[in-house]
Amino acid sequence: MYIGSATERGLHRLVDELVSHAIDEAAGGHAGAVDVTLMADGGVRVADDGRGIPVEDIETALTELRAGSFSVVGRCVVNALSRRVEVEVRRDGFRWTQRHERGVPLAPPSRHERTPDTGTTIAFWPDPEIxxxxxxSFAALSDHFRELTALDEAPTLTLTLTDERTPRAGRLP
Structure with missing residues (x-):
């Protein structure tokens, strides 16, 4: 995967990689909502209500490049170019988490409380060394997301963008 630059454009490409996977879940009839949050601390969180990454594949989905699987390649690149990545998967009746630093998992996925929910949330903090x-840019991402939803690949998809940064706070429903 080529992100194009180590500027705003490259960051947007990382966000788009995670959003694209969530939209694929929706297009397949497995998700209805994708929430993107630009966090106050500089991180970006992408959450969906899809099936959730299979628990046995959480680490692999973020660390192993596999030919032919573009969503996996995209997640791996996001992980490799981030100082920190936190993954939460809701699947198989539980909430699972795993944290990575500069592309390396700190521990195996951890099982937490029971939940009837499903989905995947990936938060990443871009590596400032890169x-x-x-x-x-909230404006650029919101324009891009409007274009994506206009393509009608997943007509029932709700895509939201929230900016928690101050003073530029905003929300795109």
Whole structure:
């Protein structure tokens, strides 16, 4: 996967990789909502209510490049270019989490409380050694997401973008 630059454009490509996987879940009839949050601390969180990454594949989905699986390649690149990645999967009746630092898992996935919910949430904090002070643009991402939803690949999909950064806080329903 080629992100194009270590600027805002490259950061947007990372966000798009995670959003694309969530949209694929929706297009397949497995998800109805994708929430993207630009967090106050510089991180980006992408959450969906899809099936959730299979628990046995959480680590692999973020660390092993496999030919022919573009969503896996995208997640691996996001992980490799981030100082920290936190994954939460709701699947098989439980909530599972795993944390990575600079592409390396710190421990195996951990099982937590029971939940009837399903889905995947991936939060990443871009590596400042790669991206410097680059930040995501709420305006550019919101325009891009409007274009994606207009393509009608998943007509029942709800895609939201929330900016928790101050003073630029905003929300795109």
């Amino acid at each position: 991206f410097g002070a680059a930040e995501c």
